[in-house]
Each structure stands twice: as structure tokens, then as C-alpha cells.
Amino acid sequence: MAFKPANNIQDLQYFGEFGGVNPSISDSSTYTFLSAKTMFDTFEGNADGCYLYSRHSSPSNLYLGEALAAMEGTETATVTASGMGAITPVLLQLCGAGEHVVSSRTIYGGTYAFLKNFAPRLGIDTTFVDITKLDVVEAAITPQTKVLYCESVSNPLLEVADIKSLADLAKKHNLKLVVDNTFSPLSISPIKLGADVVVHSLTKFINGSSDTVGGVVCGSQELIDDLRNVNSGAAMLLGSTMDSLRSASVLKNLRTLHIRMMQHSNNATYLAERFEKDGLKTVYPGLASHPSHELFKSMMNEKYGFGGMMTLDVGSLDKANALMELMQERNLGYLAVSLGFYKTLFSAPGSSTSSEIPEDEQKEMGLSDGLIRFSIGLDADIERTYDMMKSCMKELNII
Numbered sequence: 405m406a407f408k409p410a411n412n413i414q415d416l417q418y419f420g421e422f423g424g425v426n427p428s429i430s431d432s433s434t435y436t437f438l439s440a441k442t443m444f445d446t447f448e449g450n451a452d453g454c455y456l457y458s459r460h461s462s463p464s465n466l467y468l469g470e471a472l473a474a475m476e477g478t479e480t481a482t483v484t485a486s487g488m489g490a491i492t493p494v495l496l497q498l499c500g501a502g503e504h505v506v507s508s509r510t511i512y513g514g515t516y517a518f519l520k521n522f523a524p525r526l527g528i529d530t531t532f533v534d535i536t537k538l539d540v541v542e543a544a545i546t547p548q549t550k551v552l553y554c555e556s557v558s559n560p561l562l563e564v565a566d567i568k569s570l571a572d573l574a575k576k577h578n579l580k581l582v583v584d585n586t587f588s589p590l591s592i593s594p595i596k597l598g599a600d601v602v603v604h605s606l607t608k609f610i611n612g613s614s615d616t617v618g619g620v621v622c623g624s625q626e627l628i629d630d631l632r633n634v635n636s637g638a639a640m641l642l643g644s645t646m647d648s649l650r651s652a653s654v655l656k657n658l659r660t661l662h663i664r665m666m667q668h669s670n671n672a673t674y675l676a677e678r679f680e681k682d683g684l685k686t687v688y689p690g691l692a693s694h695p696s697h698e699l700f701k702s703m704m705n706e707k708y709g710f711g712g713m714m715t716l717d718v719g720s721l722d723k724a725n726a727l728m729e730l731m732q733e734r735n736l737g738y739l740a741v742s743l744g745f746y747k748t749l750f751s752a753p754g755s756s757t758s759s760e761i762p763e764d765e766q767k768e769m770g771l772s773d774g775l776i777r778f779s780i781g782l783d784a785d786i787e788r789t790y791d792m793m794k795s796c797m798k799e800l801n802i803i
């Protein structure tokens with residue numbers, strides 16, 4: 405039977421302590437115990453259902469974590485203060501000094517910077533590969549490799565990872581496949597395709613209101629317990645804990661994610677099809693011209709579409725900057741990094757979100773100067789948006 409991630413979220417039933425339709429917010433950093441013995445057991449990790457201290461867990465964080473675990477189809481999950489606060493503990497939990505990561509080279513700039521510049525200080529080395537070439541991926545695996553890391557749809561080039569085949573490789577070599585699914589929540593369910601761990605930046609589509617950063621690790625009970633272990637857990641000891649007030653607000657936003665993803669996808673599909681017809685170099689996984697269009701189709705939960713992310717290459721950085729400024733002036737969106745907002749957001753990744761990646765490497769991976777990354781908003785009238793964007797492009801001699 406098809407996996408229905410939105411149903412899994414909807415089928416959860418949470419009540420507040422006075423019968424409220426939303427769960428009560430746990431506004432406490434610490435919790436009392438009726439007996440000293442139970443406190444001891446909780447420290448040892450042996451008192452299920454008891455709360456100890458909110459850096460470890462809190463009722464509000466558990467509600468949000470369980471909803472996200474239901475969405476991804478994992479045993480459980482732990483929420484974190486940011487996406488990077490989810491990604492770095494997972495990598496550090498799964499890899500130690502002398503061990504090795506094989507990672508896609510087209511990943512979020514912060515993740516790339518962590519693996520390239522920071523993790524080597526701890527003795528963890530990474531080989532960056534073109535994740536779409538499975539033979540290259542396999543050739544990079546060494547006896548020290550512990551983790552295979554990728555994004556289901558990569559930032560900013562929208563390369564699509566063949567999660568099933570990567571999962572087979574991971575199994576064959578006894579690695580954990582960790583997938584960042586930030587760009588394609590609901591659309592792609594990596595666990596169902598064989599991934600071991602899914603991470604998200606909740607900051608983007610899942611929260612959807614650009615009012616906070618947040619993250620989550622979805623995985624097995626064993627991994628999440630390890631991450632939260634009082635003595636050796638990277639999430640517990642590095643302390644990237646989400647605040648309870650915030651997890652309550654993210655949970656409320658999560659309830660409309662399915663409607664928002666459909667609208668983001670519909671709007672992005674409309675614009676991508678039009679701009680491609682207008683002769684612009686357009687990258688969108690929903691276009692037949694996208695090299696991984698068929699692969700995305702074979703993996704997706706169809707209803708939610710190909711997502712809200714699209715790139716256009718307008719030829720040069722100067723043109724890209726002029727277009728973005730003009731579109732902002734006409735209130736078609738904001739010149740801002742991040743994604744998943746109700747409003748369209750655009751930025752030139754080469755000089756912003758991917759600037760951690762050296763220029764020659766940017767060139768090699770096809771990240772050109774004139775590239776604009778769009779996170780298409782929830783516009784009610786996308787035909788009007790298209791007409792207005794097109795007239796901006798005409799004024800700047802882009803089309």
C-alpha cells in the first residue's frame with residue numbers, strides 16, 4: 405500500500421491537559437520526582453515516560469518529534485534548535501576520529517562547511533562525490549566509511565538522489581544512509597526507499613512561516629536514544645535543544661504542510677513550464693527536461709508534486725542581481741535566503757548560500773554566476789505573478 409505521510413500526521417490525537425484541542429505547552433526546564441529512586445532510574449535511562457530536564461526531552465518536543473516521525477515513517481525522532489543542530493549531532497554520533505563520510509558534493513553550504521572544514525579537526529574526513537554517479541559513490545567508500553550522506557533534492561542545483569540504489573550501497577558496505585529531506589517533505593519519503601536516518605531543517609517548508617529555525621532527526625529508537633544519552637549523546641551533550649514554546653508553534657504549522665506543499669508545487673510547476681517555454685534555462689524536477697525527472701517520479705508521493713524550488717539562469721550575476729531587485733520592488737517576492745515561505749524568496753546561491761563552496765568547485769558542479777534560486781510562494785494568482793515576473797525580465801532584456 406502507498407505510504408501516506410499526511411494521513412500519519414493527521415491520525416495522531418493530542419489533547420491538552422484540560423481537554424484543549426492543542427496539547428499543553430510544557431513550560432518547564434526541570435521536573436519533580438515523587439521518589440528519589442525514580443530520579444536515579446531516569447538518569448540511567450530506565451524510567452519511560454518520566455521527564456528529567458528539558459535539554460534531554462520535554463512533552464512539547466516529544467509531541468512534535470512523534471508527529472515528524474509519523475510523517476517520515478521512523479520509530480521516533482528528536483527535534484533540535486536548528487537544522488544544523490540536527491545534522492552535526494547525527495554525523496558526530498555515527499562517526500568518530502579516524503572514520504570517514506562519503507557525501508554528495510551538492511549539499512547545503514553549512515553542512516558542506518562542517519564536513520569540509522570542521523569535522524577534520526575531530527579526525528573525521530569526508531570524500532565529496534557526484535551523488536548521481538553510483539559507481540563514483542561506491543569507489544569512494546573505504547573500510548573507515550560509516551556514513552553515506554545526501555539531500556533527496558539538492559541545494560541549490562536540484563539534483564535528485566537515487567535513494568533506493570544508495571540504500572543498497574549502504575547496506576552492502578554496512579554504512580548508515582543519512583538523507584536531508586528539507587527540500588521535499590511529504591513528496592519524498594526516504595525511509596520508505598531504504599534510508600536509515602532522515603534529517604530536516606524545520607526552518608523551511610515544515611514550519612513555513614520564516615519565524616524560527618528548527619531541526620529534526622528521524623530514525624530508529626536506538627539512534628535517537630543514543631543521541632539523547634546523558635553520558636554520550638551528541639544531541640544531549642552539544643545542547644542544540646529546541647525550546648518548548650517553539651516546538652508547540654511548529655507543530656501547529658505542521659498541520660497545514662500538506663496543503664502548502666501542494667500549492668508550492670502547483671505554483672512552481674506553472675512558472676517552470678512557462679519560463680522554459682520562454683527560452684530561459686530552467687531547472688525544476690517536474691520538467692521532463694530535468695535529468696532526474698523520471699527518478700523523482702519513481703520515488704515521489706505523487707499528490708505533493710515536485711516541490712517549490714526552481715532555478716533560472718539569467719546569464720550573469722549582474723542580470724541576476726538586477727532582476728531580483730526589480731522583482732522585490734514590484735513585491736513579487738523577497739531577496740532573501742531560506743525557503744518555504746508564503747512569499748516567493750530568491751537569491752543568487754553562488755554569492756550567498758553556497759559561497760562556502762570555492763569558486764572553482766562551484767563551476768565544476770554547474771553552479772553558474774547567473775543562477776537564481778527561487779522558493780516559490782503560495783500566491784493565489786500565479787498567472788498574474790508570471791505576467792509580472794515576465795515583464796521584469798523583458799525590461800532587463802533577459803527574455
Ligand SMILES: *Cc1c(COP(=O)(O)O)cnc(C)c1O
Pocket residue numbers: 486487488489512514515555559584586587604605606607608617618619
Ligand atoms: C537550511 C538548510 C539546512 C540548515 O538548517 P538551519 O535550520 O538553517 O540550521 C540544512 N539543509 C538544508 C537542505 C537546508 O536548506
